[in-house]
Amino acid sequence: PISTTQPLYWKVSNPTLSPTHLQDLPGFTRSVYKRDHALITPESHVFSPLPDWSNTLGAYLISPAMGSHFVMYLAKMQGNSKSGLPPNHVERFIFVVQGMVILTNIHGNSHKLMVDSYAYLPQNLEHFLNCDESATLIVFEKRYEQLENHIPEQIVFEFRKLLPTSLPYDFNIHIMDFQPGEFLNVKEVHYNQHGLLLLEGQGVYRLGDSWYPVQAGDAIWMAPFVPQWYAALGKTRSRYLLYKDVNRNPL
Amino acid sequence: PISTTQPLYWKVSNPTLSPTHLQDLPGFTRSVYKRDHALITPESHVFSPLPDWSNTLGAYLISPAMGSHFVMYLAKMQGNSKSGLPPNHVERFIFVVQGMVILTNIHGNSHKLMVDSYAYLPQNLEHFLNCDESATLIVFEKRYEQLENHIPEQIVFEFRKLLPTSLPYDFNIHIMDFQPGEFLNVKEVHYNQHGLLLLEGQGVYRLGDSWYPVQAGDAIWMAPFVPQWYAALGKTRSRYLLYKDVNRNPL
Amino acid sequence: PISTTQPLYWKVSNPTLSPTHLQDLPGFTRSVYKRDHALITPESHVFSPLPDWSNTLGAYLISPAMGSHFVMYLAKMQGNSKSGLPPNHVERFIFVVQGMVILTNIHGNSHKLMVDSYAYLPQNLEHFLNCDESATLIVFEKRYEQLENHIPEQIVFEFRKLLPTSLPYDFNIHIMDFQPGEFLNVKEVHYNQHGLLLLEGQGVYRLGDSWYPVQAGDAIWMAPFVPQWYAALGKTRSRYLLYKDVNRNPL
Amino acid sequence: PISTTQPLYWKVSNPTLSPTHLQDLPGFTRSVYKRDHALITPESHVFSPLPDWSNTLGAYLISPAMGSHFVMYLAKMQGNSKSGLPPNHVERFIFVVQGMVILTNIHGNSHKLMVDSYAYLPQNLEHFLNCDESATLIVFEKRYEQLENHIPEQIVFEFRKLLPTSLPYDFNIHIMDFQPGEFLNVKEVHYNQHGLLLLEGQGVYRLGDSWYPVQAGDAIWMAPFVPQWYAALGKTRSRYLLYKDVNRNPL
Amino acid sequence: PISTTQPLYWKVSNPTLSPTHLQDLPGFTRSVYKRDHALITPESHVFSPLPDWSNTLGAYLISPAMGSHFVMYLAKMQGNSKSGLPPNHVERFIFVVQGMVILTNIHGNSHKLMVDSYAYLPQNLEHFLNCDESATLIVFEKRYEQLENHIPEQIVFEFRKLLPTSLPYDFNIHIMDFQPGEFLNVKEVHYNQHGLLLLEGQGVYRLGDSWYPVQAGDAIWMAPFVPQWYAALGKTRSRYLLYKDVNRNPL
Amino acid sequence: PISTTQPLYWKVSNPTLSPTHLQDLPGFTRSVYKRDHALITPESHVFSPLPDWSNTLGAYLISPAMGSHFVMYLAKMQGNSKSGLPPNHVERFIFVVQGMVILTNIHGNSHKLMVDSYAYLPQNLEHFLNCDESATLIVFEKRYEQLENHIPEQIVFEFRKLLPTSLPYDFNIHIMDFQPGEFLNVKEVHYNQHGLLLLEGQGVYRLGDSWYPVQAGDAIWMAPFVPQWYAALGKTRSRYLLYKDVNRNPL
Amino acid sequence: PISTTQPLYWKVSNPTLSPTHLQDLPGFTRSVYKRDHALITPESHVFSPLPDWSNTLGAYLISPAMGSHFVMYLAKMQGNSKSGLPPNHVERFIFVVQGMVILTNIHGNSHKLMVDSYAYLPQNLEHFLNCDESATLIVFEKRYEQLENHIPEQIVFEFRKLLPTSLPYDFNIHIMDFQPGEFLNVKEVHYNQHGLLLLEGQGVYRLGDSWYPVQAGDAIWMAPFVPQWYAALGKTRSRYLLYKDVNRNPL
Amino acid sequence: PISTTQPLYWKVSNPTLSPTHLQDLPGFTRSVYKRDHALITPESHVFSPLPDWSNTLGAYLISPAMGSHFVMYLAKMQGNSKSGLPPNHVERFIFVVQGMVILTNIHGNSHKLMVDSYAYLPQNLEHFLNCDESATLIVFEKRYEQLENHIPEQIVFEFRKLLPTSLPYDFNIHIMDFQPGEFLNVKEVHYNQHGLLLLEGQGVYRLGDSWYPVQAGDAIWMAPFVPQWYAALGKTRSRYLLYKDVNRNPL
Ligand SMILES: [Mn+2]
Ligand SMILES: [Mn+2]
Ligand SMILES: [Mn+2]
Ligand SMILES: [Mn+2]
Ligand SMILES: [Mn+2]
Ligand SMILES: [Mn+2]
Ligand SMILES: [Mn+2]
Ligand SMILES: [Mn+2]
Known part of the structure; x- marks a missing residue:
């Protein structure tokens, strides 16, 4: 039985291919996982409850x-939600993509984080996030690599600003x-790894020998040494969030 | 300057990939043209005025x-439009995908053709189509291959029915x-050629070594001998229109 | 010398391609082993005595x-057969595909397991399986990943039911x-691994860029992050058994 | 609803992959059509009535x-069947793979052709084949390339023998x-074309860069200049029927 | 013996890869010739005297x-050079890329053509080009396809303007x-063919599945139906000259 | 039964891979036939009697x-052999690779042709070659493309010299x-075709995207527009014989 | 300067391709190293002094x-040569391919090992090999994987016999x-690894999707799970030496 | 706005492709990173401050x-620059490609190092490099693999000479x-790894199945067992610096 709300053969002239219409195009995805990079597009997202949240x-x-x-993960906080802590010795970075959250640390300091705000939480710092309505975060977590006599501190910015490039980080x-x-x-071509989320715009990403059309919502993993290059296209600016490991000896 | 009607980073959680939103995903197309088959999807359609129409x-x-x-071509007839004739010795087949047209032949006979109706016009038969509002047709034309003592006739069906399989055709x-x-x-695997338009539904088409997710609106060209196979998927029936040459010696 | 029981050239119109007729099609196999997945089909199975059984x-x-x-392995128990134990700290899951076995644990509890029955045996739990006639099992074993204050228990089901999704597992x-x-x-696209055995039916499995026709008896290994998708085809339902690691931090 | 005549999951240990069980393995075929060769295996055969037969x-x-x-085509003659003639100037070669036919030419000469018998019919020679019960033929037809002062004759052999290599052919x-x-x-590597039907046995055919396991019933097309090589395997002899154009200037 | 004008290992930090330094990078070229398109870059140009010029x-x-x-060819006219005529029934189009030429037709009309000027010469029109110093032209020639009652005329533009789109052309x-x-x-994706010369700028051309970085001086051939797409990049505009066949029935 | 003239496992340290030892390496060949070029190496040569010789x-x-x-073909003339004529309107070029032949034309002129000698025979010129002992020739033949008022003549050189570049040829x-x-x-990259025989030395030939190690005895076909490049390697010069079509309008 | 001992262009009809003629075919090798297997052919062997021998x-x-x-390595012992010991806890297996060696262990026992003889030396067993003239060995070494209560013993066979399949090994x-x-x-398809040396004969090895012609002297590495298959061809038997890990839990 | 210093379309006849003109050819690079080798060419170099220098x-x-x-890294020392130390137990090798540096070790010994000079610094040896004006070094560093009773020493050569091949190294x-x-x-094909910098000349490097044109300034990484081969081309010698691990058991 086909839908009766549209004229016969209506889809012929009105095809869709939206990642949110999952019943479209069976088996179609732009997601790719190769030896030295991955592109993960929205129709491949598998959401499940975060264990400690x-x-x-x-x-x-x-x-x-x-x-x-x-x-690197997306966290969709819903009404009355609260975050859990990362494992011991794991540092965390959060960036708000949609909605609003309150960040509170062990000293009772609170920050309201809107879209475009972010925070860096050093290893072993107790803290939690609250969300009253709904919020989408992009979260990075990593086992902290110690460096003698260098201690990173918590950082919270409500406006866009770069993380310090100093040695503790x-x-x-x-x-x-x-x-x-x-x-x-x-x-x-470099030894550093990247995690990337395209926040705005569209363009072409070259990774190794592959050329990918990309748009806001696409995520990319770049392994060390994959040749990499981006060109922005269209009528609006491209903006992406980029993780890169630094300040530690590559040997 | 980015649009102000949506919140910041709104596209991250609402990406689109519609063939009719051509400014999306630069350079992205599902169209493929190989040695022995082609898949032509809507974002690759180039429309221009039909010379004699x-x-x-x-x-x-x-x-x-x-x-x-x-x-095989799509014809989008607009208000007060009228068709031209194919070249000499060329037969024509039309199928109405959207809207309504009036078919009139040299003897003054007229037929109203709605969606799902079709007509076969033998070579050198004078005729024309009129459209008052708008209509989309899929048209096949071919230089007629004569067979002694066999003469095909005009056929018009307002309801779905098969073309005769007799030798004239x-x-x-x-x-x-x-x-x-x-x-x-x-x-x-056979020597006959195919032209195909997927009218309803979705599935997977295997052509040679390639597997294509397809949906309504996609067109396919199959050269002789390309291995071919279709499987219908989803919750609704798949329907496609299929051209195939027959009744002539393949040598 | 060719067989005399069939007419000359009989095989031309009666070809076979059965995985159990190993002398057919020299070197032909549907088995594939790639970087991020494997398909293992019956003509590639190598059976040898299980050391401790x-x-x-x-x-x-x-x-x-x-x-x-x-x-993940197939165990073909024959008359008067008895299982061995997995190494220390290794948990085990068994599912009966053919025949019948008796499961007895250290406390002397016994369960009769028919086709479709299964059992979960936690790490370091002494137990054994007996088979009088013949039985085919599919067995999963894994070094258990401890979680403080969580202890999994033995589970035996004679009818199909899901394993608990609670944290101990x-x-x-x-x-x-x-x-x-x-x-x-x-x-x-996700970080969890899969082991899969197709129990019934047939369809198409997409793994990364490869599309595989599959049928009952085929086994699949999916590495983390391989894009994956299944569509069931034909006139009967598809059923598969699916292993997935859960409940542990992916970092 | 699954079949009740077999135990549950019976197919897991009894999978089939027979070309004549077309409902097996959806979309699976060994047929290949490349630029310079083709392999056509039985699950890809499309039979339809032969127009003049x-x-x-x-x-x-x-x-x-x-x-x-x-x-090159397979003809399955059924009870009371009769052949048609090829177009003018077209020569014909037939080989009986199964059953028995009677060949009669315009002069009223008749030959009974059993399995392994064959006949060559020059261009424009009137003739017909009759079959009372059933027979399978492999037929080759080609537009005859004239050579001054050379005239090929009809040849019928009831036992296996080579066609003459003289210039008329x-x-x-x-x-x-x-x-x-x-x-x-x-x-x-040569300019001549081949059509091949494997009558008995199995082996490996290399065509260009591709290596194909083949068995009785498989047909092959080799374009000019495709590198080609066959090795027979197994316990029985391999036998194949091979068309090759000869005796005409390749320029 | 290595050059003594530069310090030892000077090339390590001053590598070059210019198409005009042909002794660089042995065997390296960006030129590509595929079934449905070609990219011809300057290091692949083979110049030789034009027979009738x-x-x-x-x-x-x-x-x-x-x-x-x-x-489509490049013509490098030197001092005191003069053009020849195309074969009968062949029309010609010239565009000046560098230098200056005088075009004179059979009626004695003369035009001075600078860079960016172009001329269309209908079939069988006698004419010649003169160059006193040096000029580089891009020339298109094609056997004219007649259309009853339509006659194209000579056109000369000293400034950039489009060729008429009317039926004679x-x-x-x-x-x-x-x-x-x-x-x-x-x-x-369309049936028309293209010849293209990139005059200014740089960008990315997608042809079928291939993505090519291109820059001024690159030429492209697009066969019918090759999927095609261009994006301009960098800080300056891209400009290209594009040939396209039109106005004739594609059947 | 293995050979007894060599010690056991002798082949392990004395493997061979000679094109003239055809029983070596089953199925191995360096011959390649692609869309736009071919490499034909000696283990793929198929010799048969030349019809008119x-x-x-x-x-x-x-x-x-x-x-x-x-x-382009190799002709191995044996004792008391004599050549035939090419078809009407076909010109011929011969080059002696091994041995000696006598060339006689219709006017009774005779030339002794040793290794490195060659002759050009215009279309329709009656001539024949005689060989007393043995000779190997490389022969090119082509249907002559007329040019008004230009007539090519027979040319015989006993020493290496170039064919005239004038318009008749x-x-x-x-x-x-x-x-x-x-x-x-x-x-x-050019529109001319090539036929090539490597006479001496070794090197690397790039054709399109493929790189081939080549040595004396290898033959190459280059279609129009295949990107092409050769580099000579080793301690001795490379020499090759190269056919190229010239002097005719490419349209 | 080219060699004068052979007639001009002699190599055209006498090409060679022997692995021991390294100056032939520049850059040509049959060696392949892929993710899941390797083929190492003689022209890729790099010999250097074995440190402790x-x-x-x-x-x-x-x-x-x-x-x-x-x-797995080849050891070419020359006159008056003596072996060194493997590292601690490393077991060793030797097989004589050419010549003769004397094996002496710590207890003073000596064995003369001819071609086809082999010996197994358990971990930490002191021993040495002497060779007076010349010998070629194939040697396997592996860090021994202990199993409680199982101790492997030294084994020497002067005739071909299988290693015990008991658990210590x-x-x-x-x-x-x-x-x-x-x-x-x-x-x-199995989890065990293989090292292989082809001692006699020739055939075709399929590894994953690749088909390799192989002959005596070729060595192969098969990673776990690579699909694998061999067919012997020609007129003599194929014999290969095959390493396989066994008797240890694959988890 | 395009540059006005050059005539219109000037780039058409003067294209450039220099690695140091990064704005040329968007996205173009010769850099490649595969499983078993990498080619890193100058347009992919990412320079940033060396942390301890x-x-x-x-x-x-x-x-x-x-x-x-x-x-392996390039170090560009500028005016008044000074090197840092590698981590503990890490040995270092430097080679001067451009400019001049002073090497001073803990004992106060100083060496002036010009282009073509190099030094080996054993693990844990305190030392530093000074540069007054500018210098480019290629540096190799590796965690030293101890060998009982063998101690490597510092080595400084102002002229080209090989490192000792003795066991300590x-x-x-x-x-x-x-x-x-x-x-x-x-x-x-061997188990040793290589790092390579081409100092002079040009040629072709074969790595696995890939053939790369290379020139001075290109760097290469070769994983163990990648088939490898180089041929020098052009009119000047090729010279490269090559790292290779030796003298340690490969097991
Ligand atoms: Mn980067
Ligand atoms: Mn069909
Ligand atoms: Mn899954
Ligand atoms: Mn053949
Ligand atoms: Mn276009
Ligand atoms: Mn050329
Ligand atoms: Mn095996
Ligand atoms: Mn090496």
Whole structure:
């Protein structure tokens, strides 16, 4: 039985291919997982309850099983939700993509985090996030790599600003903006890993020999040494959030 | 400057990938053109005025430049439009996908053709189509291959019915229906060519070594001898219109 | 000398391609072993005596040498056969595919397990299986990953039922049923591993960029993050047994 | 609803993959059609009535639409069936694979053709085949390429013998036998085309860069210049029927 | 013996890869010739004297041996050079890329053509080009396809303007400009052929499944139906010259 | 039974891989036939009697069935052998690779041709070659493309010299020499076809995306527009014989 | 300067391709190293002095850097040579391919080992090999995997015999013989690793999707789970030496 | 706005493709990173301050994240720059590519190092480098693999000489010179790793199945067992610096 609300053969001239219409195009996905990179697009997200959080669904996009040394996941906090803590010696970085959360640490300090705000939580710092209505976060977690005499501190920014590049921090988060037509000058090959979420715009990402059209909502994992290059296209700027490990000897 | 009507980063959780939103995903298409088959999906349609028609836009999906011996095109008739004639010795088949047209032949006979109706016009038969409001047709044309003592006649059906399989006709049109889960038993390899338009439903088409998710609106060209197989999926029936040359010696 | 029981050239119109007729089609197999998945079909099974069992032949289909953190093997118990124990700290899951076995644990409790029955044996629990006539089991084994204050218990079900999803269990077993035409809505990409045995039916499995026709008796290994999707085809339901690791932090 | 005549999960230990069980393995075929060769296996045969024959089903395996200059087809003659004639100037070769037929030419000469018998019919020679019960033929047809002062004659052999290699004949038919372990010494590259039907045995065919396990019933098309090599395997001899164009200038 | 004008190992930090330094990178070229498109880059140009011209070197970039129905070539006119005529029934289009030429037709009319000027010469029109110093032209030639009652005329423009789109003309020439970040909305699939020379700027061309970085000086051949898409990148506009056949029935 | 003339396992330290030891390496060949080029190596040569010659075996390496407009073949003349004539309007070029032949034309002129000698025979010129002992020739033949007022003449050179480049000749033959380390400066892409026989030395040939190690005895076919490049390696010069069509309009 | 001992162009009709003529075919090798297997052919052997041996050259064909848990190497002992010991806890297996050696262990027992003889030396057993003239050995070494209450013993066989299959031994060595036409019935997929040296004969090895012609002297590495199959061809038997790990739990 | 300093369309006849003009050819790079080797070309270098050095930029070309057991990096020392120390137990090798540095060790010994000079610094030896103006170094570092009773010493050479091959050293550095046309005789397959920097000249490197044109400035990583071969081309010698691990048991 076919739908009666539309004229016969209506889909012929009105086809759809939206990631949120999962019943469309059986088996179709833009997601790719190769030896040295992955592209994970929305129709491949698998959400399930985050074990130590309440009322929160999570989708892990990057994890060490893929070759990375960090995890990157989406957390969808719902009404009256509360976060759990990462394992011991694990640092955490959160960035608010949608909605609003309250971050409270062990000293009772509270911060309201809106879209575009972010926070860095050093290893072993007790803290929790609350959400009254709904919020979507992108979270990075990594086992902290100690460096003698260097101690990272908690950082909370309600506006966009870069993480310090000083030695205590063993990774960095950049927010990269490209105007249409701009591209990376260097076709980079380096030992650092990347986790990336495209926040706005669209363009073409070259990874190794593969060229991918990408748009807001797409996530990318880049293994060490994969040749990489981005070009922004269209009429609006491209913006992405970029994780990169730094400040530790690569040997 | 980005749109202000939606919250920041709204596209991250509401991505789109519609063939009709051409500014999405730069350079992305599901269209494929290989040696022995082609898949032509809506975001690749190029419409331009049909030379001998009035007020009508056409998009050629299959033509001899591709290796076929026939053309298959979409004709979008607009208000007060009228068709032209095919070249001499060329037969024509039309099928109404959307809207309504009036078919009139040289003897003054007229037929009203609604969605699902079709007509066969033998070579050198003068005729024209009129459309008052709007209509979308799929049209097949082919240089007629004579057979002594056999003469095909004009056929008009307002309801779905098969073209005669008798010798005068050098091609045939089938409307194939599959319930979800049904598939072609034989993984066919044959000398006949096919032109196909998926009218309803979705599934997987195997052509040679390639497996394609397909949905209503997709068109396919199958060269002689390409291994071919279809399986219908989802909750609704699949229906496709299928051109096949027949009744002539393959040598 | 060719067989005289059939007419000359009889095989031309009666070809066979059965996995159990190993002398057919030299070198032909549907088995595939790629970086991120494997398909192991019956003509590739290598059975040999299971070291600590008596009168039992085993074929390992998945093991850590492939990248997994578990083993999956077929055990063919013959008359008067008895199982051995897994190594220390290794949990075990068995599912009866053919025949009947008696499971007895250290406390002297016995269960008769028919086809479709299964049992979970926690790490370090002494137990054994007996078979009088013949039985085929599919067995999963894994080094148990401790979680403070959580202890899994032995479970035996003579009818199909799901394993508890509670925290003590570090993997889960699903029996998935699909009616013809049904398919996975999400084209999943996730960090969890899978071991799969198709028990009934047939369909198409997409793994990364590869599309595999599959049928009852086929086994599949899915590494973390391989894009995955199944569609059931034909006239009967598809049923498969699915291992998935859960409830442990992916970092 | 699944079959009740077999125990549950019976197919797990009794899988089949027979070309004649078309409902097995959806979409699976060994047929391949590449630029310079094709392998056509039984699950891809499409039989339909042969236009000028009575009570006969035909499946074209090779035709000019594939690049060849000849056709090769299977003809399944049923009770009281009779052949038609090829077009003008077309020569014909038939070989009986199963059953028995009577060949009669315009002069009233009749021959009974059993399995392994064959006949060559020059262009424009009127003739017909009759079959009382059932017979399967493999038929080759080609537009005859004239050579001044050379005229080919009708040939009928009831036992296996080679076609004359003299100049009037513009193609040749070989029956090639290989004992297990034997192979073609030369890895041939030549301008001649081949049509091949494997009558007995099994082995490996290399065509270009592809290696194919083959068995009785498989048909092969080799375009000019495809590198080609066969090795026979197993415990019985391999035998194949081989078309090759000869005796005409390749320029 | 290595060069003494530069310090030892100077090339390590000053590598070059210029198409005009042919001794660099042995065997390296960006040129590609596939079934349905070609990219011809400057290090692959083979210039030789144009037979009917004087003092002129030509490099054919596209010709029917490639599958096209037209030729496209570069003509480097030197001091005191003069053009020859195309074969009978062949129309010609010239565009000045560098330098200056005088075009004179049979009626004695003369035009001075600077960079960016172009001329269309109908079939069988006698004419010649003179160059005093040096000039580089891009020339298109095609056997004219007659249309009853339609006659094309000579056209000369000293400034950029489009060729008429009226029926007499069986091809068209477009000059396409893209600002950085702009791209073709439709990922075109059509029966028309293209010849293209990139005059300014740089970007990415997708042809079928291949993505090519391109820059000024690159030429492209697009066969009918190859999926095609361009995106302009960098800080300056992209401009290309585009041949397209039009106005004739594709059957 | 294995050979007793060598110690056991002697082949382990004395493997061979000679094209003339056809029983070596089953199925192994370096011959390749792709869309736009072919490499034909000695283990793929198929010799058979040349129809109009006496006592001569021929192996066609290139013919129009491959896409060329000429043939190139090896002719092995034996004792008391005599050549036949090419078809009407076909010109011929011969080059002696081994042994000695006598060339006699219709006017009774005779030339003794040793290794390295060659002769050009215009279309329709009656002539014959005699060989007393043995000789190996490489022969090119092509249907002559007329040009008004231009007539090619017979040419015989007993020493190496180039064919005239004047307009009557519609192809040319070059003997190219490279010292070790030398390579083609231009990575050529052009509309002309090539037939090539490597006479001495070894090196690497790039054709399209493929890189081939080559040595004396290898033959190559290059279709129009295949990107092409050669580099000579080793301690001795490379020399090859090269056919190229010239002097005719490519449209 | 080219060699003067052979006639000009002599190599054209006498090409060679021998692994021991390293100056032939620049860059040509049949060696392949893929993710799940390797083929190492003689022209890729790199011999250098074995560190703890005297007067002995070794070529490592398989080592853990490749993914294996064992090494396999060729040892060429010369006059007055003596072996060194493997590292602690490493067991060793030797097989004589050419020549003769004397094996002496710590207890003063001596064995003369001719071609086809072999010896197993348990971990930490002091021993040495002497060679007076010359000998070629194939040597396997592996870190011994302890099993409680099981102790392997030294074994020396001067004639071909299988290693015991009892539990103390954590690997096994098979000598496999195939008559021409014979092949492995099962297309094996298993967790065990293999090291293989082809001692006699020739055939085709299928590894994953790749088909390799192989002959005596070729070595193969098979990673766990690579689909594997061999067919013997030609007129003589195939014999290979095969390492396989056994008797230890695969988890 | 396009540049006004050059005539219109100037780039068409003067294209560039220099690695140092990063704005050319968007997304173009010759860099490749595969499973078993990498080619890193200058347009992919990412320089950033070396953490423990002053005034020095470094680009890591090879690191363990790629599969190596060593690092190889370029260090660009600027005016008044000073090196840092490698981690404990890490040995270091430096080679001067451009400029001049002073090396001073803990005993106060100083060496002036010019282009072509190099030094080996054993693990845990305190030392530093000073540069007054500018210098480019290539640096190798590796965790030293101890060998009982063997101690490596510091080595400084101001002229080119090989590192000792004695047992204390667990890696070696070779400077390999090839005259044009020379190539590696053996197509090597071995367990040792390589890091390579091409200092002079150009040629073709074969790695596995890939053939790369290379020139001075290119760096290569070769994993264990990748088949490898180099041929030098052009008119000048090729010279490369080559790291290779030696003298340690591969098990
Ligand atoms: Mn980066
Ligand atoms: Mn069909
Ligand atoms: Mn899943
Ligand atoms: Mn053949
Ligand atoms: Mn277009
Ligand atoms: Mn050329
Ligand atoms: Mn095996
Ligand atoms: Mn090496």
